Amino acid sequence: MALDPVDVCIVGSGAGGAPMALELGRAGFKVVVLEKGPHYRKEDFVHDEILNSRRNFFQPLPWEEPHLLRRGATGKYERSNSAWTANCVGGGTVHMSGYFYRLKPVDFRLRSELGAVPGANLADWPIRYEELAPFYDKAEEELGVSGDALPHPFAEPRKKNYPLPPLEVHPIAKEVESACKALGWHPLQTARCIISKPYRGRAGCAYCVLCGSYGCEHDAKSGTNASLVPAALATGKVELRPRCMAKEVTVDGRGRAKSVVYLDEKGMEQEQPAKLVVVSCTAVESARLLLNSISSRFPRGLANGSGLLGRNLLFSSFGESRATFRVSKQLGRWPWLTDPAPFVDRSIQDFYLMPDDRFGFRKGGTLGFMWTHPNPIFAAVGMAKSGKEGIFGKPLKDKLREYRDSRILQFEVYAEFLATPGTYVTVDSKLKDKYGLPVAAITLERHPLDFEATRFLVARGEEVLMSLKPDELRRVGAAGETTILQGGTCRFGKDPASSVLDKDCRSHEVDNLYVVDGSFMPTSGGVPITLTIVANAFRVAGALVARMKRGK
């Protein structure tokens, strides 16, 4: 039996769902938010690496809720926990590191400004940077973002500075800055989605060293669990239902979204009717939910008349190198080396566009510098390696002792990930998860130009690290992808034949269905996209509230 109808049912409480819930609640609409994971409170966040990173506190176990992943259409699917973000109220914003960059105006017009790329589905966005900019301001303010927008040759235009001053940084940030400047580049301060001072009833950051991969026990990390969700609940119009796994969005006889069918915390099936449905479960999982929502009207999945649902999947191109400083050797030069201050927060965007078209396409990305995360099990498993390279016994213990004498500075690359015809999400009707639902199956066929650009960026980052004279430099990788940053499966655009959503992230085909996670993005940008998802959801919510008030 169906539950009482509401105005809006939102699936997901992370970067996309939470801004929608807040704005709709503020406007007086009755909203239900379904979240598949639990609702953790700050006292549930404990500095326990096993709990946070190695079990299913945040990410599901691959044998209970796998994603299938293969390289190329002829590859063999493997079960994986890739492309899951945290399954809990707040989603990926709970365990993120919170490196918050905006996209740049060029990201909205890559095809027009840089030209088509053979083998890639490159498209302009149906909106300009200027249309999103006010919502970047709003997102930074509503969440609580700390930074200092210094003038910079590659800076995107913005009307005001960040709502909070930058977080304090480790003395090595100055060295990174000097090294970048000596190379002729422009070090930026990386804005963080962490509050540097008390803000809206929350305490400022305590500068503990365990941040990314953990929930914040002080609520200083501005995940939606700490910021937007409590504000949405405070409107009195929003009901949050944790541990509720959406199965299907149903449609009525006219092909409009009618309800969300879900399994509640006891595993009982429920049906929540709503005038309007908003899907926001990450690009992979939103595509899966809609592909699993099959009806006679939509036999290939809801809002999939174009056949593009799940296509044009995007991740972030990944590269990383690490510089190790042996404390026993370097402390004379840098007496502050063992200072426990956790943040470096320096970035370079001089190569957001390549200096020339040597690789055939000029889009590059961002380099962010940081201390390597101190999670000891993660580090030790990396040292032990496997197979012929694997070590155990005394050699492994020597590595562990060496680690004690090390401080490791690294950079990460966030670079363009070109959409290709060979990179997409489908569902595997033969393999079902613990809820009995067909799982998402991901096929990856990367564009070779991505790797050229990422390698170029990695080499620039290594120039910076080498000029700091480390005892060792190690390239971790230059040809990977960061699958927690995902978008593209419900591309937005003007033409229903080449996109799933319109410019307001409403389905072209189902006029009361919205998708507001990263799915709408036609291109990946050269930065982590979390801030862009939040800003876009505020933009979509603004247009939707106006439309609903007009009674449409």
Place this chain on the structure above:
Amino acid sequence: MRGRSRRVFLHHLAFLGGGAVLLGSGCKQKKKEAAPPKPSGLKPKGLTTSHRTFTSEEYLVMSAACERILPKDEDPGALEANVPEYVDRMLQSPSLKQMKEDFLSGTAALDRRCQRMFKVGFADASAEQKDQALAVFKESAPGTGEAHYYELLVVLTLEGFLGDPSYGGNKDQVGWKLVGFDLIGKHAAEPPPGYDGDRHLHSHLSGG
């Protein structure tokens, strides 16, 4: 789904702060072995823990294997850190049932291999003999039961050595002291007194 490899990709995602590595689950077994013969000629000696996953004989083999992964030298090894107790307790976790089966059959296979190679069970073999047997498992082809067991052994040993002491290992934080995490850890709040990681996890995940 049965025939599919269940290996988990070990992703190194620093963006998440080194968080994205989960334990591998059971990979496909080459074939189900007939009921493994009991390790021969072993007397449980000096056992002080009340183990639940392993028989006394199996516990000795597992303990000996953990100690070869992280042997005592000038610094404490796996035994001193109570790693075997961690492994025994962790494999009781309901969500790790497949891993428990894989680990138990792997432990029996290691003992048999040692018996075949050196005519002595793993627990009674010399350090060199143990290392040779482990090296065979380590260098087995990816996807084989042997390679998978080695991976589980290393990962569980390192978790028991470097994880929160509430899980039964890392006794007196000897693991954290070895890698310097006892110093780092002072700059982040420790779990509250009486904290039990396994109970905390399952209190949140038992519903639904």
